[in-house]
Amino acid sequence: MKGEPDFDADEAMLIDSEGAVLGRLASTLASESLDGEKIVIVNTENIVVSGEKSEVVDDYRGKVERSVDRGPFHPRRPEGVANRAVRGMLPYKKQRGKDALSRVRFYVGVPAEYDDEDFEKPDKVLDDIGRGGYVTLGEISEKIGANVTW
Template sequence: MNSIDREIVVDAENAVVGRLASKVAKLLLEGYRVYIVNIDKAVITGKRKRVLEDFTRRLWIKSNVNPRRHGPFKPRSPEGIFRRVVRGMLPRRKPRGKSAYKRLRVYRGVPASLSGRDFIVFDDVLYRENPYGSVTLYEIAKSIGWIPIEERVGG
């Protein structure tokens, strides 16, 4: 089997983060190299205020020894947040989980190297309207202090 046959490009636009992460973790453990595009448009369901408070509260957890040197280190970018969710679904301390995690690539938008490829959209992970709403990973990342590279360079 060709190595390109074992590669999957997944479009995360309007996908629920947890559902998508579980599918991706399973594919990684099966040996696929998985590329995720448009991760900033993926959503977490729930009331906006509650979701943002939960992510902000997680940042308060610090080490008593030396918070800058000893963790826990929390990701703030949309890519980092999604990678951390997938990492929690893998046996990351075992060789099988480590190699699976290395095969994951996550991108905001669509990089030039993947623009000509066909994207897979999992229908069962797409967000369906509910009374509580949803928040995109981009909005969550901005609320916890992440600054997009476009804004950092432009200023």
């Protein structure tokens, strides 16, 4: 039903992804979900991808533009991009991987049903990427043509 949370806050791991590095977060989420953990990730638009901003955006734009007619289709919104990164680290064509992916939920911002909850911060955040640039998934999504509603 609409208005009810996907996962009960007591049974799910709640993560605020502000400043988390995409690849490191995705690998952690993949292994946790394979172990049977239910995971809710909020503020997906603030996950960062390390690298020179223009190169990262061009890479994602190229993926989206190549997939226009027949596929493979690449997401444009931040929660879709993050979900695709986690999916790439799972055996998603097997039942075990499908079940693991169904235990992970991404949200832009914080949904009303999780407003009062305490969120964990990921271990590897922006401070750990060293020199070089970074860009957030929100910025990438804006540049590749997502419908910006956040």
